[in-house]
Amino acid sequence: MHKDKKTKIVATIGPATDSVEFIKELIEAGVNIFRFNMKHNEPAWHLERIERVQKIAAELDINIGILIDLQGPEIRINTNKEDVFLEDNEHFILTSKDKLPPELAEYKVIRLNNDVVLKELKEHDAFSIDDGFFEFKVVAKVSSDLLVVKSLQKGIIKHRKSLNLVGIDIPLPSLIDEDLDKLNMATKAKVDFVALSFTRSKKDIQILQKEMESRHLDAKIVAKVESQAGIDNIDEIIEFSDAVMIARGDLGVEIPMEEIPFLQKEIIKRCRNANKPVIVATQMLQSMIDNPIPTRAEAADVANAVFDETDAIMLSGETASGKYPLKAVRFMKKMALYNEDKMMCKDDSMGFCSGLSSGFTPTSKDQTHALVRAALSMVKKDSGVDVAKILVFTQSGYTARVFSSFRPDVPVIALSENTKTVESLTMSYGIIPFLGKFPEASFSYDTLFKDLKKKELLKDGELVIVVHGKRWQDEGKTNALVVLTV
Numbered sequence: 001m002h003k004d005k006k007t008k009i010v011a012t013i014g015p016a017t018d019s020v021e022f023i024k025e026l027i028e029a030g031v032n033i034f035r036f037n038m039k040h041n042e043p044a045w046h047l048e049r050i051e052r053v054q055k056i057a058a059e060l061d062i063n064i065g066i067l068i069d070l071q072g073p074e075i076r077i078n079t080n081k082e083d084v085f086l087e088d089n090e091h092f093i094l095t096s097k098d099k100l101p102p103e104l105a106e107y108k109v110i111r112l113n114n115d116v117v118l119k120e121l122k123e124h125d126a127f128s129i130d131d132g133f134f135e136f137k138v139v140a141k142v143s144s145d146l147l148v149v150k151s152l153q154k155g156i157i158k159h160r161k162s163l164n165l166v167g168i169d170i171p172l173p174s175l176i177d178e179d180l181d182k183l184n185m186a187t188k189a190k191v192d193f194v195a196l197s198f199t200r201s202k203k204d205i206q207i208l209q210k211e212m213e214s215r216h217l218d219a220k221i222v223a224k225v226e227s228q229a230g231i232d233n234i235d236e237i238i239e240f241s242d243a244v245m246i247a248r249g250d251l252g253v254e255i256p257m258e259e260i261p262f263l264q265k266e267i268i269k270r271c272r273n274a275n276k277p278v279i280v281a282t283q284m285l286q287s288m289i290d291n292p293i294p295t296r297a298e299a300a301d302v303a304n305a306v307f308d309e310t311d312a313i314m315l316s317g318e319t320a321s322g323k324y325p326l327k328a329v330r331f332m333k334k335m336a337l338y339n340e341d342k343m344m345c346k347d348d349s350m351g352f353c354s355g356l357s358s359g360f361t362p363t364s365k366d367q368t369h370a371l372v373r374a375a376l377s378m379v380k381k382d383s384g385v386d387v388a389k390i391l392v393f394t395q396s397g398y399t400a401r402v403f404s405s406f407r408p409d410v411p412v413i414a415l416s417e418n419t420k421t422v423e424s425l426t427m428s429y430g431i432i433p434f435l436g437k438f439p440e441a442s443f444s445y446d447t448l449f450k451d452l453k454k455k456e457l458l459k460d461g462e463l464v465i466v467v468h469g470k471r472w473q474d475e476g477k478t479n480a481l482v483v484l485t486v
Contacts, residue, residue: 003411003457006430007305007336008032008312010067010279011329014040014320018049023056025326026319030333032426033065033193033312037320038178039076039160043185050189061455063433065192065426067222070179072197072204073172074250075163077129078111083158086151091139094118095146107148110157117163119144120170127168130161131249131282164253169229174204180211187217192423195222195245200229202240220424222279225267226250234267238274243427245314249282261304268308272405273362275398277427280305281314285332289322294331302332306339309360309407311429344409362405367479372402375465375481379410385483386463389413391452393438393468397421397428403467404428413457415448432457449486462486 011017011026012035023034034053036046050066057064086092092108093100096115100107112118121127125138134155140148174196186194194217196208205221212219220242223230227250230237238244246267252260264280271278284302285294305313313332319325364370379387390412394400400414413432416422425433436451445466452458466482 003432005030005333005336006340006407006411007310008427008429009329009332009336010035010281010312010314010427011325012037012314012316012318012320013049013053014317016321016323017319017325018052020052020056022325023053024060026329027057027060027062027064029326029329031064031329033067035067035069035195035314035316036191037069037316038182039069039071039074043181046182047185047189050191054189063422063426063435065423066189067193067195068182068186068191069195069224070182070197070208071176072174072179072199072224073176074197075112075114075117075165075172076160077157077163078113079157079159080111081159083156084108084110085156086134086154088151088154090151091148092151093146094121094138094149097146100146101142104142104146104148110149112163114172115145116172117165117170118147120168121147121165125168126166128164128166128253129157132164132253162250164250166253172198174200174207175211183211183215183217186219187215191217191219192420193220193222193243193427195224197224197247198227198230198250199223199225199237199241200227201233202236205237205240218420220427226254228254231255231263234270238267238270238276241276242424243277243279243311244271245279245281247281252282264305264310265308268310269360271311272309272360272407275362275401275405277311277401277404277429279312279314279427280308280310282316284313285315285318285328288324288328288331289317292324292327294328299331299335302335303339306336307343309343309429311404312427362402368399368402371467371479371481372399372406375403375467376406376408378465378483379408387465387483388462389458389464391415391464391466393466394421397425399467400425400431400433401428404431413452445484453486458486460486 009031010033011031093104094110094112096113121138123138123141128135135152136149138147139150222243222245223237223241224245224247226247246264248260268278285298287295315328318328378385387410389410392400392414394414394416403412408430411432412430413434414425415434415436417438422433422435425431464484464486468480
């Protein structure tokens with residue numbers, strides 16, 4: 001049972017980590033959610049490994065979330081699975097054609113199976129590949145589906161990397177045919193989260209919602225914010241989605257890089273105010289794809305995401321294809337634990353702690369918020385009581401998410417009878433989700449406390465705040481607060 005750190009860890013499954021042994025070690029190291037990148041591999045590959053994760057999590061008796069990441073309107077290149085080496089100012093071909101005219105046979109080729117993009121690109125237009133690491137300029141347009149392009153620096157272009165258009169807005173569909181195939185697989189696998197790349201507005205979310213409903217897919221929608229349109233429409237995206245991912249790689253290509261840290265902080269605050277989980281993603285421990293320890297700058301990046309009070313931090317290539325996936329998770333957990341204590345001023349061993357929390361408090365909206373505020377007032381140091389845990393009974397997960405949005409100092413154990421609710425709470429800061437039965441009639445805590453002690457979530461003598469509704473099976477009726485000693 002994950003019960004130490006409050007910030008959740010999302011790790012991407014790939015060829016480096018898809019074995020039974022590795023999955024088990026990653027869970028035990030601190031992974032809360034496994035991400036499956038639908039841009040790679042066939043549905044059957046993902047289904048087999050999702051079921052593998054679910055089986056291992058059940059055996060370990062640890063609640064683990066499953067997130068699939070759809071391609072959406074993202075643009076991906078095709079190098080026939082071979083690396084393409086480009087020199088500075090080297091000309092090459094970007095095309096969707098299988099065969100080139102004889103006069104162009106000497107050029108290296110990168111394929112793009114998107115005729116809409118090729119048609120829209122014009123001479124002198126700029127674009128980048130691989131999260132902006134490599135920049136290019138169109139030299140000549142031979143035809144609507146064949147361009148001569150110049151590389152602006154030396155580099156190695158890898159298969160299936162993303163392509164970003166610079167200053168060009170093309171009306172791409174929010175979902176592609178391959179996404180629909182992956183949604184069919186996701187329904188069978190009973191995934192918990194579906195992430196939509198390049199979410200531009202509420203319309204993109206509604207299109208995905210409709211496709212999920214038609215398949216009876218019960219999962220939370222994670223809107224990936226990684227474009228200028230996503231930033232422009234951030235409030236409606238937060239409102240219509242269930243969670244948000246700040247995908248800094250592509251976002252840093254479309255938005256000036258110096259703006260990213262500010263936008264990260266602002267989006268986290270807005271998500272907290274809406275009681276929606278938020279993930280900080282991309283390049284957090286990027287150097288650990290090849291190196292056994294992270295850079296000091298990466299350590300600072302993870303720490304700052306914790307200080308920004310994000311719900312979750314994510315590993316991509318570090319765990320999917322990196323050389324040190326287990327070490328990456330362990331470093332990330334270590335950084336989260338240390339800096340959570342500094343943020344809450346629990347660890348002042350160095351005499352530096354002045355409270356690094358953002359100080360942000362969500363706006364109260366309803367009865368549940370009022371009850372949560374009352375409970376949290378008793379957690380404060382000057383309250384006169386020493387509260388160790390908060391226990392919440394929740395059907396939909398809403399009360400637990402409200403608690404989470406306030407970033408409480410003590411762990412919140414969220415008890416639900418609904419498996420999907422429990423798994424969805426694996427993304428929420430400070431929440432320890434627990435599947436169990438609610439009492440049928442009068443409230444009795446003895447059996448519940450016994451189960452929680454068995455799982456080492458409670459100890460004898462601890463003071464616990466219990467929050468529930470008068471009729472605890474009813475959603476949205478949280479109205480009771482009890483203080484008990486275990």
